[in-house]
Amino acid sequence: MSASEVVETFESVERKRRDFAQALSMFRGKGGRYHNPAPPLPDEKYRGCEVLADRLALLDRLPKGAAIAEVGVDGGHFSAEIFKRCDPSNLVLIDRDLGRISNPLVLDMVSRDDPRITLLGGDSGDCLGELPVGSFDVVYVDADHSYAAVRRDIAAALPSLKPDGVLIFNDYTVWSPSSMYHCGVARAVNELCLAGGWRLRYLAMQPMMYNDVMLVRG
Numbered sequence: 001m002s003a004s005e006v007v008e009t010f011e012s013v014e015r016k017r018r019d020f021a022q023a024l025s026m027f028r029g030k031g032g033r034y035h036n037p038a039p040p041l042p043d044e045k046y047r048g049c050e051v052l053a054d055r056l057a058l059l060d061r062l063p064k065g066a067a068i069a070e071v072g073v074d075g076g077h078f079s080a081e082i083f084k085r086c087d088p089s090n091l092v093l094i095d096r097d098l099g100r101i102s103n104p105l106v107l108d109m110v111s112r113d114d115p116r117i118t119l120l121g122g123d124s125g126d127c128l129g130e131l132p133v134g135s136f137d138v139v140y141v142d143a144d145h146s147y148a149a150v151r152r153d154i155a156a157a158l159p160s161l162k163p164d165g166v167l168i169f170n171d172y173t174v175w176s177p178s179s180m181y182h183c184g185v186a187r188a189v190n191e192l193c194l195a196g197g198w199r200l201r202y203l204a205m206q207p208m209m210y211n212d213v214m215l216v217r218g
Contacts, residue, residue, distance in 0.1 A: 020180075036147060037174055038186035041200075045193050049200040055212040058168070058204040059085040067135060069094060069160065071124050071153060072142035072170070076103035082140075083109070083116075092118045092136075094127040094143070124149070128156035136160045142170035147184025154192055164217070166201070167192075172213040189213060 024034055052058050059081060062068075068088045073079055073095040080103045082091060093106075098121040101107060109117050120127040124143035139157040143149065150169075157167065174186045192198050197217055204212040 035174060036182060036184060036187055038190040039194060041190055041193055045199045047199070050202055052202055052204040054206060055170070055204040056081060056085065058202050058212055058214060061202065062086050062138060065089045066137035068092070068138040068140065069128070069131060069136050069157075070140045070142070071128065071157070072144075073098070074100055076101040076106035078142075079103065080105040088116060090116055090118070092120060092131065094120045094122075094124055096122065096124070096143075125152040125156045128153060128160060131157075131160035133159050134162055137162055137165050138168060139165070140168045140170070145171055145176070145183045145185050147182070147187055150184050150188035151191075154188060167198070167215045169213050169215075171210045172203070173209060173211065176210075177208060189215065 027034060052061075055078075062085075064087050066086060066088055067090040068082060068086065069092040070079055070082060071094045073093045076093070079091065079093055079101075082088060083105065093101075095101075098119050101110075106117070110119065120130065124141075128139075139161060141150070141153050141157065143153055154167070161167070169185050169189050171183055171185050172189060173183050175181075176183045193200070193215065198215045199218055200213055201216040202212075202214040204214075206212070
């Protein structure tokens, strides 16, 4: 049996997980730092924050007819939910590979040149920099989740927001359990809050704890 034909089981994966945990413990014991935790926030950054069942419930709380930018589209299925639940006046879809969009509703709107939808392909930070200054009510960030990339997307997104505009981040966590790799979203988001001017308004749950968080000014 070739390496590509090896069938993993729960037990074999668990053995590898234990090996990883042991290696990590030894690394830490020698002063190594592997994870990048999010800095804690003071109580006032959580005041008024509501916990929601999922990110669809979060969409239901957004204003109708808003101008929205979704950064990181993948198949476009969440984009379709934004259309159905928010009825946006303008939805800009940003992705490095727009060819991945497969949702029938989104593809139909694109094929009909619906004026409410705009596609921007390329690096998320570069595309965000192309958005008109002060013109968006909501920017939903779900692109590269590395710490450096999220910080760059935040910096690029802020100028595009209206004074009362909000930021929403997908995968608000420090570690991805499915890929066993770093996620810099929580750290970058908390640092933005600590820098001043932003606080948490909604925390939308997800079964694997790839939660969404919405920030408002104040």
